[in-house]
Amino acid sequence: MQAVVMGAGSWGTTVAKVLVDAGTPTRIWARRPALAEAINTAHENPDYLAGIILPAALHAVSDVAEALDGADVVVLGVPSQSLRANLEAWKPHLTDDMTFVSLAKGVETSTVMRMSEVIADVTGAPPERIAVLSGPNLAKEVAVGQPAATVIGCADERRAVDLQEAFSTNYFRPYTNTDVIGCELGGAVKNVIALACGMAAGVGLGQNTLATIITRGLAETIRLGVAAGADAQTLAGLAGVGDLVATCASPLSRNRTFGFALGEGKTLEEAQAATNGQVAEGVKSCSSVRALAEQYGVDVPLTDAVHQVCHDGLSVPEAIAMLLGRSRKPEIR
Numbered sequence: 140m141q142a143v144v145m146g147a148g149s150w151g152t153t154v155a156k157v158l159v160d161a162g163t164p165t166r167i168w169a170r171r172p173a174l175a176e177a178i179n180t181a182h183e184n185p186d187y188l189a190g191i192i193l194p195a196a197l198h199a200v201s202d203v204a205e206a207l208d209g210a211d212v213v214v215l216g217v218p219s220q221s222l223r224a225n226l227e228a229w230k231p232h233l234t235d236d237m238t239f240v241s242l243a244k245g246v247e248t249s250t251v252m253r254m255s256e257v258i259a260d261v262t263g264a265p266p267e268r269i270a271v272l273s274g275p276n277l278a279k280e281v282a283v284g285q286p287a288a289t290v291i292g293c294a295d296e297r298r299a300v301d302l303q304e305a306f307s308t309n310y311f312r313p314y315t316n317t318d319v320i321g322c323e324l325g326g327a328v329k330n331v332i333a334l335a336c337g338m339a340a341g342v343g344l345g346q347n348t349l350a351t352i353i354t355r356g357l358a359e360t361i362r363l364g365v366a367a368g369a370d371a372q373t374l375a376g377l378a379g380v381g382d383l384v385a386t387c388a389s390p391l392s393r394n395r396t397f398g399f400a401l402g403e404g405k406t407l408e409e410a411q412a413a414t415n416g417q418v419a420e421g422v423k424s425c426s427s428v429r430a431l432a433e434q435y436g437v438d439v440p441l442t443d444a445v446h447q448v449c450h451d452g453l454s455v456p457e458a459i460a461m462l463l464g465r466s467r468k469p470e471i472r
């Protein structure tokens with residue numbers, strides 16, 4: 140099995156390392172030739188994973204045709220909102236026997252499609268050839284070999300098992316799941332909830348508040364997920380609560396860091412700088428997740444509050460007052 144990871148950001152590079160460590164022949168595509176050159180010569184990605192030595196067997200290229208030539212598994216490591224445009228550009232080099240694995244945790248703002256839907260839409264690939272990888276996987280921890288588990292979601296269980304083998308190492312343990320919708324929505328919504336946790340921490344609030352946001356964020360995720368066709372058990376698993384806890388708790392999370400900066404009173408531009416220019420998917424996905432919830436008639440108050448802070452000029456203290464001023468209700472509906 141020949142794999143290629145398209146996108147040499149922090150997670151794409153880490154996943155490429157995992158694949159090589161798992162014994163899967165892998166190359167990585169970097170947009171910039173200078174970055175491909177650094178990976179090939181210094182065995183390091185200085186822009187996104189400085190100080191982490193990459194396996195010598197990992198070969199980087201900046202030419203798309205060369206990257207995709209003969210690939211059986213195409214791992215998609217570019218941000219959610221750029222996936223469609225990238226796939227369109229790569230289309231002449233995509234074949235009917237490739238399996239696509241999405242790493243992106245987001246919902247497209249222009250269409251409210253999940254990433255697997257975008258892949259199907261652009262490539263015409265059937266569900267059996269589309270998989271997602273999602274779980275509590277902060278890149279910097281995985282890259283240094285700290286133990287972590289993840290979920291490979293694919294409608295075709297046999298293919299999920301093949302991918303599981305291709306991504307399994309002595310520090311990275313993938314589980315399989317045929318519930319692609321649950322895996323994807325768990326990953327997309329937790330970024331929005333991590334922004335909320337960051338905002339709360341940024342204004343100086345403590346663990347009771349954070350636990351409340353995480354728990355009610357999970358309730359929101361399950362409501363939306365089930366309405367969209369997900370299995371609630373997926374959202375109680377690694378791609379749901381697992382990722383939610385890791386992202387909401389860790390200062391390594393770009394979404395949490397972005398929210399923290401807003402909570403401290405920084406502007407959107409200053410918050411962007413706090414994440415070193417890396418993608419905080421929740422900033423855009425709060426809009427698409429809210430739109431998706433509207434489509435299903437589901438109440439997502441935390442997502443709505445995050446959207447208003449990020450895009451409508453609401454301050455974090457105002458958002459907190461708005462959330463606490465809502466009508467009283469039973470915990471379980």
Ligand SMILES: NC(=O)c1ccc[n+]([C@@H]2O[C@H](COP(=O)([O-])OP(=O)(O)OC[C@H]3O[C@@H](n4cnc5c(N)ncnc54)[C@H](O)[C@@H]3O)[C@@H](O)[C@H]2O)c1
Pocket residue numbers: 146147148149150151152170187216217218219221225242243244245276277278279416417418420
């Ligand atoms: N970093 C993590 O810990 C982590 C873990 C799991 C999942 N993810 C998800 O993986 C996806 C990628 O995240 P990342 O952490 O690698 O992001 P990143 O910001 O570190 O890197 C993004 C990569 O995509 C490239 N890129 C950006 N815009 C592009 C465009 N328009 N066209 C082509 N390439 C473009 C960048 O050059 C870079 O190589 C995100 O959806 C993220 O939520 C990240």
Ligand SMILES: O=P(O)(O)OC[C@H](O)CO
Pocket residue numbers: 244274275276277278330333382385386391392393394395418419420
């Ligand atoms: O750094 P974040 O906030 O994009 O989160 C990274 C991963 O998705 C954690 O699983």
